[in-house]
Amino acid sequence: MNIPTVSAPSVAIHDSDARFPVRRIFCVGQNYAEHAREMGGDPERQQPFFFSKPADAVVPSGATIPFPGRTEDLHHEVELVIALAGGGADVAVDAAERLIFGCAVGVDLTRRDLQAVAKKAGRPWDMAKGFDRSAPIGAILPGAVPERAAAITLDVNGDRRQSGVLADMIWAPAEIIAILSTYVRLAPGDLIFTGTPAGVGRLERGDAVAAAVAGLPALTFDLA
Template sequence: MHSIPNIAVPTIAIEGSDARFPVRRIFCVGQNYADHAREMGSDPDRAPPFFFTKPADAVVANGAVLPFPPRTDNLHHEVELVVALASGGSDLSPDEAVQAVFGWTVGIDLTRRDLQAEAKKAGRPWDMAKGFDHSAPTGSLLRGTPPAKGAIRLSVDGEQRQSGDLSEMIWTVPEIIATLSTFVVLAPGDLIFTGTPSGVGPIRKGQVVEAVIEGAAPLTLSFAT
C-alpha cells in the first residue's frame, strides 16, 4: 500500500526577499491585445474577456533549461504581464481588485499551437495546448500595483519577435480581476496572465527566449536540443 504523498506547493521568487510566493492557481486571459486578436483571426472589439487555466506547477524560474514539450511541432511564445494576488473574493469592483494585488512580473504563456488549432477545429478544450508541464515561465515578483503602461517585448536568439505596450491591453488589470471574480472566488496565491501582444511565433529546440517588461528584470529560458 502506498503512503500518502507529500506534495510541495509551487512557488515563485520575490524581488529583494528570500521569501517565495506560493502559487495556488493560474488563470490566463485570451486575446487581450487588439493586434494579437487580429493575428489569431478574431474581432478585437471589446468583447468580454475569456479565461483558461494552467496548473500551478507549470511555473518555471528564470534561467531554466527546459525539455522541449512532447506532442507538438509548433511550440509558440506569448509574453505577458503576470499579476499575483494577496487576497481574493467574488464580485469584486475594479477598485477592490486593485487592493487584492500582491505584485507583478513578466511571464511567458507557452502554447502548443498545433494542438490548440486541432482543439478549436473540433470544439474541444485547450487544456493540452496550454496547460502542459513547464508551460508558465514566470519572473521574480515586484511588490505593488502593476504599471498601466510600459514596453513589453520578447526575443528569440536575440531577434525581437514581440513588441508592444501595456497600455494597449483591451481590458485593464483591475477589469480583468473584477471580471474573473464573477466566475470564481479568487484567493491569495492566484496568478493571472493578462494576455500577449502580436508577434507570437515558433520556438525551436536549442533556442534562447528572453521576455522583458519595462521596470522588471528580464525572464530568460532556453530549450534543450
C-alpha cells in the same frame, strides 16, 4: 500505504528570500487588439475569456526547459502576470488593485498545433495550454501594476519577436480581476496572465528566450 508528500509550487520574490505560493493560474485570451487580429479574432471590446494552467507549470527565470512532447509548433506569448495577495467574488473594479501583491513577466507557452486541432473540433484547449513547464515566470516585484506606458517585449536568440505597451491591453488589469471574480472566487496565491501583444511565433530546440516588461525583473529561459 504511505501518503505521498507533495510540495506546493512557488515563484521567487524580487530581493527576498521568501517565495510566493502559487494556488492557481488563470490566463486571459486575446487581450491585445493586434494579437486578436493575428489569431483571427475580433479585437472589439467583448467580454474576455479565460483558461487555466496547473500551478506546477511555473518555471523560474534562467531555467532550461525540455522541448515538450506532442507538438511540432510550440509558440511563445509574453505576458504581464499579476500575483494576488487577496481575493473574493464579484470584486468591484475600483477595489481590484488592492488585491494585488505584485507583478512579474511570464510567457504562456502554447502547443499551437494541438490548439488548432482542438478549436476545429470544438474541444477544450487543456493539453495545448496546460502542459508541464508551460508557464515560465520571472521574479515577482511587490507593489502596483507598472504604468500603462511600460513596454512589453520578447526576444528569441537576440531578435525581437514581440513588442508593445501595456496600454495596448483591451482590458486593464483591474478590469480583468473584477471580471474573473464573477466566474470564480479569487484567493491569495492566484496568478493571472493578462494576455500577449502581436508577434507570437514558433520556438525551436536550442532557442534562447528573453522576455521583459519595463520596470519588472526580466525573464530568460532556454529550450533544450
